Amino acid sequence: MDLSILAINLVNGLLWGIILGFAAVGLTLLWGVMKVVNLAQGEVILLGSYVAIILFTQYGLSPLVGGLAALLVGLVAGFLIYWALLHKLVGKVERITLKIEMSTLLAMFALSIALLNFYYYAFGSEPRGFGLWSIGVPYVRVLDTTIRTNILLADALALISVAIVYLFLDRTILGKSIRAVMQDAQAASLVGINPVKIKLLTTVIGIGLTVFSGFMVLLFEASVTPEIAHKYAPLSFVVVVLGGLGSVVGSLVAGIIIGLIYGFSKVVVSLFNPRISDPVALSTAFIVLILILLFRPEGIFGRKR
Amino acid sequence: MEEILVVDGVTKRFGGLVANNKVSFSMRRGEILGLIGPNGAGKTTLFNVITGVYRPDEGRVIFKGEDITGKPPHVITRKGIAKTHQIVKPFNDMTVLENAMVGALFGKRAHQITIGQAKEIARRSLELVGLADKADEFAVKLTLRQKKMLELARALSAEPELLLLDEVLAGLNPKEIEEALEIIKKVKVERDLSIIMIEHVMHAVMNIADRIVVLHFGWKIAEGTPEEVANNPEVITAYLGDPRYALRFVKRKGGGE
Amino acid sequence: MAAGHDNEMGTKGSTLEHYLKSPTLLILVFVVLGILVARIMGMSTLDTIMTVMYFMGIALSLNIIMGFAGYVSFGHAVFLGLGGYAYVLMVYFIKPLADLQNTGYGLGAFLVAVLAGLFAAAVAASVGAAVLRLRGAFFAIATIGLDFTALYLFKAVVPELNPEQFFGAQIILPADRIVEKDLVFNAMFLTLVILLAVNYYIRKSPFGVGLTAIKEDEDAAEVLGVPTTMYKIVAFTLAGFFTGMVGALFSLNGGGVDETLFNLGHSIDMIVMIVIGGLGTVLGPVIGSLIYFELYDLLLVHYPGVNLIILGVIVAIVVLFFPEGLIGLLRKYRVRGVRLRDVLE
Structure with a gap:
């Protein structure tokens, strides 16, 4: 076996894994802080992709502007989602029971039905993207292969964003309040943290980041269809469970692990039967999910309860 | 003098915390046993060990001569032990x-x-x-x-033949407590029950129990009739750590009921 | 008053009066007769009736684990896919089964579908022991993971079984391996009647009471003596079995199978029907599936293109404002002093 094939696949897996990890950061915050499992994860990601696409194709704006717009639209979307769907279910309650958890799950699920079909209605099922646009040269040579510069841009943006989110949660008062609520909502409200404010803030940040990640997903994939929601949503769940609920760094690392596992198993399966390497490699991600859920449900970075 | 329940050297740890430490006692059929101790003494944990919610790290639980240690809760319930929840x-x-x-x-x-x-x-x-x-x-x-x-x-x-009551009186007002105690006495006779009750309402448990077991930081520190336990210096020291209970004990020793 | 006393005891109560007071069974019989009459009188096309039965079938299947025990299986389409593929592969490769499916006015197809259902049930039982240790969202996510694992594995394996004939994971049954739609109807009808009976029996049995206790508070249920682990596995296995059967007959009706049978969209259908109708009852999924079917149709006719967007909004409204669904809503009211709850159970 040619070792460079393995190396190329692992590099590709790494580059993809970073995107995957960042795409799951919003999900892990929502789930960790307020036990909201965003079943509309894939559709929310796509919101960012489509915002950038519209601004590019309809108004001729640079995709970089589109990326910024995606972040802003995401923050607004988070605000709307909180007041329209979540506040009634989780806003005033102190302890989020299993029943409430299932209600928010179903509410986000309703959002996913509406959004997904809105995309089909508005954009159809054909792939859309930035065409040939790229920042600087379109390709760079790495090892024996070429990598699109857009992918490197997406990864750089994702890493910077993760760093900013991490610093925000670790260093600022607001960020610390969010972490306090994540650890113990009741205790947090005793020391004067307004839980509704924190829940709103978490939703705005969580959804905002997820929508923003849609821009990176688009840069990485070159083009998107509504169908791609069904690829990224389940993988995001795998990443969150693997990284531990609420852990931003865990999410990034878990994303990279999944990316590397994908790259590795693809190469291994190719040795036996190249035609089936992609589906089998994808299924390994979900086998990892089920194993983690069963044997270490707090994730690899989560603390034991 | 048939023993309905024997708790034999039960130890239960949660990480570094030892919730029950070599706790042993036995009770006769038809007894009402009070289980008292300051908060965090391991009383509810012990109930959970008896009912099979937790498996003890060491020790055995023997019900009607049969070792039921580590059996799942639904099996233990069917053998004749029932429990009420604190919350x-x-x-x-x-x-x-x-x-x-x-x-x-x-x-x-x-x-x-x-x-x-x-x-x-x-x-x-x-x-x-x-x-x-x-x-x-x-x-x-x-x-x-x-x-x-x-x-x-x-x-x-x-x-059930053995009923475990976990703070069934907590949160009730004095009149309701009296009513509840009457009901407990009534069902005990009518159903021929043996009862273990965890209780913080001291005068009530002292009044109704035949014997008392005292837990403190997971250890059994005393066992005996309500009189013996109330006069046990170790028990009084344990409760003095918690002023609320100390006060109640002093009241009881001074003026009785 | 012997009849009154019987009702009080709730043991036998096999009097007409009893059934009139508690008409769930009557309503179910009406629904079943309605399907038969519509079929015999030719009031709808066969395809429409099959679709209604398919919807009702998957809703009633998932109801066993989601409605009664409160475990929302988001990846339940996996059993639809497993049943569908099991059936199609069996009749494709095994000649005796292909012959069997055309015998006995549909009874043959029913029997082969039972085999396919057993395959789905075997998977449900073996993974159920593991995933049912998880609760709430974790369980939901684990079943989604299961669905995708199966999807990608079938995508990988199926084309290898007969590379010349199978295009991707799609299998189209040759003419000598399909069954006339009249007979498929009979098999599906029989399956649906059994499903209704099983749902009704569970609702009325100690098993059903135990499942409801699990839904309400699993820890308390276990301490009260409900064998929670065993009950959950049995419920999940039954749900997998019947979903597999429906998937099998649905595929047979369509003359083949492809990987879209694993789509989350099918799980969505099942969950939405139960949520609209109301959890924890037999009538809930029955009514829910009829409403869903009509709604689906109406929205498609009047608002083509945006129909599913509106559907999403409707689901959100139901979840936020009528979380117990239609039957749950009605259950709260009394009519002339009679609690609808007692009547609709």
């Missing part, structure tokens, strides 16, 4: 009667009775605790006192 856990969207029916259907005579028979058993339990007129209400609508009594009725419907 009431009614099935909110079921009626009061249906709540009690669950106890009957999966209790001592599980899989041997029909729904109709379970209804009858449940009704009798509800009458016993004074909830008969609430049978068709949804459990979520009950007051705290009623929810506590529902816990009791649900446990009684299982037709």
Whole structure:
């Protein structure tokens, strides 16, 4: 076996894994802080992709502007989602029971039905993207292969964003309040943290980041269809469970692990039967999910309860 | 003098915390045993070990001569041990009667009775605790006192021989406590029960229990009649750590009931 | 008053009066007869009736684990896919089964579908022991993971079984391996009647009471003596079995199978029907599936293109404002002193 094939696949897996990890950061915050499992994860990601696409194709704006717009639209979307769907279910309650958890799950699920079909209605099922646009040269040579510069841009943006989110949660008062609520909502409200404010803030940040990640997903994939929601949503769940609920760094690392596992198993399966390497490699991600859920449900970075 | 329950050297750890440390005691059929101790003494943990919710790290639990250590809760319930929860856990969207029916259907005579028979058993339990007129209400609508009594009725419907009451009096006012105590005395006689009760309402447990076991930081520090325990220096020191209880003990020793 | 006494005891109560007071069974019989009459009188096309039965079938299947025990299986389409593929592969490769499916007015197809259902049930039982240790969202996510694992594995394996004939994971049954739609109807009808009976029996049995207790508070249920682990596995296995059967007959009706049978969209259908109709009852999924079918149709006719967007909004409204669904809503009211709850159970 040619070792460079393995190396190329692992590099590709790494580059993809970073995107995957960042795409799951919003999900892990929502789930960790307020036990909201965003079943509309894939559709929310796509919101960012489509915002950038519209601004590019309809108004001729640079995709970089589109990326910024995606972040802003995401923050607004988070605000709307909180007041329209979540506040009634989780806003005033102190302890989020299993029943409430299932209600928010179903509410986000309703959002996913509406959004997904809105995309089909508005954009159809054909792939859309930035065409040939790229920042600087379109390709760079790495090892024996070429990598699109857009992918490197997406990864750089994702890493910077993760760093900013991490610093925000670790260093600022607001960020610390969010972490306090994540650890113990009741205790947090005793020391004067307004839980509704924190829940709103978490939703705005969580959804905002997820929508923003849609821009990176688009840069990485070159083009998107509504169908791609069904690829990224389940993988995001795998990443969150693997990284531990609420852990931003865990999410990034878990994303990279999944990316590397994908790259590795693809190469291994190719040795036996190249035609089936992609589906089998994808299924390994979900086998990892089920194993983690069963044997270490707090994730690899989560603390034991 | 038949021993209905023997707890033999039970140790239960949670990480570094030792919730029960080599706890041993036994109780005779027909006894009411009080289990007291300051908060965090390991009383509820011990109940959970007896009912099979937790498996002890060391030691055995023997019920009617049979080793039941580590058996799953539903099996232990069927052998004749029932428990009420410290924090009431009614099935909110079921009626009061249906709540009690669950106890009957999966209790001592599980899989041997029909729904109709379970209804009858449940009704009798509800009458016993004074909830008969609430049978068709949804459990979520009950007051705290009623929810506590529902816990009791649900446990009684299982037709147990040993009943574990976890702070069934907590949160009730003095009048309600008196009523509840009367009900407990009544069901004990009528159902030929043995009872272990965890209780913080000291005068009540001192009044009703035949014997008392005192836990402190997971250790059993005293065992005996209410009189013996109340005069045990170690017990008084343990409770002095908690001024609330110290005060109650002093009151009792000074002026009695 | 013997009849009154019987009702009080709730043991036998096999009098007409009893059934009139508690008409769930009557309503179910009406629904079943309605399907038969519509079929015999030719009031709808066969395809429409099959679709209605398919919807009702998957809703009633998932109801066993989601409605009664409160475990929302988001990846339940996996059993639809397993049943569908099991059936199609069996009749494709095994000649005796292909012959069997055309015998006995549909009874043959029913029997082969039972085999396919057993395959789905075997998977449900073996993974159920593991995933049912998880609660709430974790369980939901685990079943989604299961669905995708199966999807990608079938995508990988199926084309290898007969590379010349199978295009991707799609299998189209040759003419000598399909069954006339009249007979498929009979098999599906029989399956649906059994499903209704099983749902009704569970609702009325100690098993059903135990599942409801699990839904309300699993820890309390266990301490009260409900064998929670065993009950959950049995419920999940039954749900997998019947979903597999429906998937099998649905595929047979369509003359083949492809990987879209694993789509989350099918799980969505099942969950939405149960949520609209109301959890924890037999009538809930029945009514829910009829409403869903009509709604689906109406929205498609009047608002083509945006129909599913509106559907999403409707689901959100139901979840936020009528979380107990239609039957749950009605259950709260009394009509002339009679609690609808007692009547609709």
